[in-house]
Amino acid sequence: METKWLIEQAVKARQKAYVPYSKFQVGAALLTENDLLFLGCNVENASYGLTNCAERTAIFKAVSEGEQTIKAMAIVGDTEGPISPCGACRQVIAEFCNEQTKIYLANLNGDVQETTINELLPGYFSSKDLHQ
Numbered sequence: 001m002e003t004k005w006l007i008e009q010a011v012k013a014r015q016k017a018y019v020p021y022s023k024f025q026v027g028a029a030l031l032t033e034n035d036l037l038f039l040g041c042n043v044e045n046a047s048y049g050l051t052n053c054a055e056r057t058a059i060f061k062a063v064s065e066g067e068q069t070i071k072a073m074a075i076v077g078d079t080e081g082p083i084s085p086c087g088a089c090r091q092v093i094a095e096f097c098n099e100q101t102k103i104y105l106a107n108l109n110g111d112v113q114e115t116t117i118n119e120l121l122p123g124y125f126s127s128k129d130l131h132q
């Protein structure tokens with residue numbers, strides 16, 4: 001898997017964003033452990049709180065197709081530096097990734113930050129907490 005390619009897929013996904021309210025388009029692309037690609041964009045609503053971020057759109061598409069482990073994920077927005085996923089998305093990414101999952105935060109200027117779930121959400125709540 002090439003990082004550049006995955007980021008390009010996220011840029012492509014971003015073009016589908018439904019953002020009449022914020023006008024802020026975000027795209028996400030993820031590869032699962034079976035090397036399947038899923039794309040997502042943000043989908044807003046007149047009832048603002050119902051908005052689904054690009055990251056969660058891509059993840060829910062993957063999970064609803066039977067893919068539950070993210071190998072790599074790219075997220076792109078028109079931000080000054082690499083985009084910063086919201087807290088809700090960080091928790092949802094945590095559910096379906098592992099410590100090896102590569103997460104690429106990017107923008108349209110070519111800035112890329114490679115990170116991990118432990119950096120994005122240290123001490124995240126997980127199934128381990130529930131089953132103790």
Ligand SMILES: O=c1ccn([C@H]2C[C@H](O)[C@@H](CO)O2)c(=O)[nH]1
Pocket residue numbers: 019022024025026041042043044051052053054055075083084085086089
């Ligand atoms: O990482 C992010 C940050 C924001 N948004 C969306 C939510 C909303 O539609 C718009 C502005 O917050 O951007 C995402 O999809 N992903």
Ligand SMILES: [Zn+2]
Pocket residue numbers: 053054055056085086087088089090
């Ligand atoms: Zn989010």
